[in-house]
Amino acid sequence: MNDREITQLIFLPAFSTAVAVTNVSGRGVGLDVVKANLEQIGGTIEISSDIGAGTTFRIKIPLTLAIIPALTVMCAGDRYAIPTVNLAQLVRLEGGQGGRAGIELISGTPVYRLRGKLLPLVDLGRELGVSEPDRIERDTVFIVVLQAEDRRFGLVVEDILDTQEIVVKPLRAQLKDVSVYAGTTILGDGSVALILDVLALAQRAHVLGAGRELGRGGADRADDDPPQTRDALVVASVGQNRRVAIPLAMVTRLEEFPAASIEHVGSRELMQYRDEILPLIRLGPLLGSAAMGVDDDVVAVVVCSMRGRSVGLVVDAILDIVEDRPSRRDPLDGVGPISSAVVRDRITELLDVERAVRAADPQFFDVSATSAGARS
């Protein structure tokens, strides 16, 4: 047995140099656990040792653990971690009738007016059954505003500590039935903290409605809950005070080009864009508005792509990107490339990009994407 093999002996289970064995020490549990745990996560440990000179341990640990940013909060003396992906904002209410300023009750259920909207409040201690339900009577109230699916709710906690990157450790099978935890983590001081599963917590607190299953859209509640689905829309102005909304999902880029870069082939306007030829469609004339801004030095272009083809929609100006659920659609819609809806309190025309392109160039989709570059 050479020296290297001898040094490996200390990784053997039950290997001990202790003279006496007590209840809790000298049992030879030590480096074998270190080695086993390192190998479990794909790491290694090496030893090099010179008698009388010293010993070097080299530990290599891969950086592939699941690390997430989380907010740690305090509840009934325990710390809990909340993934910041669910976090919308933090609210601290102070003083004023025992901190109740802003917290109102609807038949005993606490709510808070957050920017004019009622935010249902859930007391973490009460949900977990670890504290008396009088938390809301406190002088200072900390509310963690959380997003669970489409709903927001406020989680009332004792204190808000800090945000940190945590390593997620999975739950043991014995705890799999307790759905409000997403996992565990070890905090900087070595103590174990539970990671809250915000969606499950919201369900437990009935924020998401009774009997509702995870991942379901819940379309049956669309009437009483307008912000159910929120579409991201690019809003642009076209012609005289008209607003056109283009689904952001179709949009690849928003660009401004010098008007001089537009080239003409026949009646069509094209431009060279990223080593390809980008056909342009002027939305104003297409939608029946007088062509405005033709003489501008710069044109605003919404680059859309579909079926592997790109097209530039020329608008007068790009106004905004909104996330909204278009409500009150005009029932007479569905004929042309335009339907109207109220977006952000203004009647806005929703553009069906594919129909608009067909209206401008009926052959557009007949040309396969591969030959598109050679079209002119």
Place this chain on the structure above:
Amino acid sequence: MSLAGSPVGGPAGGRAQLSTFVVHGHLLGVEVEVVQEVTRYQPMTRVPLAPSALGGLINLRGQVITAVDVRHRLGFPDRGADELPMNVIVRSNDGMVSLLVDRIGDVVDVSEEAFEEPPDTLLGIARELIRGAYKLDGALLLLLDVRAVVGLEPAR
């Protein structure tokens, strides 16, 4: 790694080694093969909404393991507030689990002849968790079914 040994009764061979501990005055034991280590009291994080026998979560050298309170499992009264449990860390199919016990005992050599299955008058949860008793001089050493203890199945 076998958790249960033979499903009913004691170990098949003539002699076995049990790691013993004391819970509420009872001398209990598990096969020494399933024990990874024993440790002093470790700070625990309680888990609200979990089964009551789940004592909490322990950071064992960076690994989060669940601790099962053997007192709770066997229906004994709670430990006093000033009494800190010790941990018997056992290997189970679901990774390591700590058994919270009052005191750690010795590793005891037992023989098959001294083993007897629990009497029919033993009822309740204890019947499902205790596989039998070794008659030692002056004491009974009760053999725990580790898998049943860490499984946290409720009493039927």
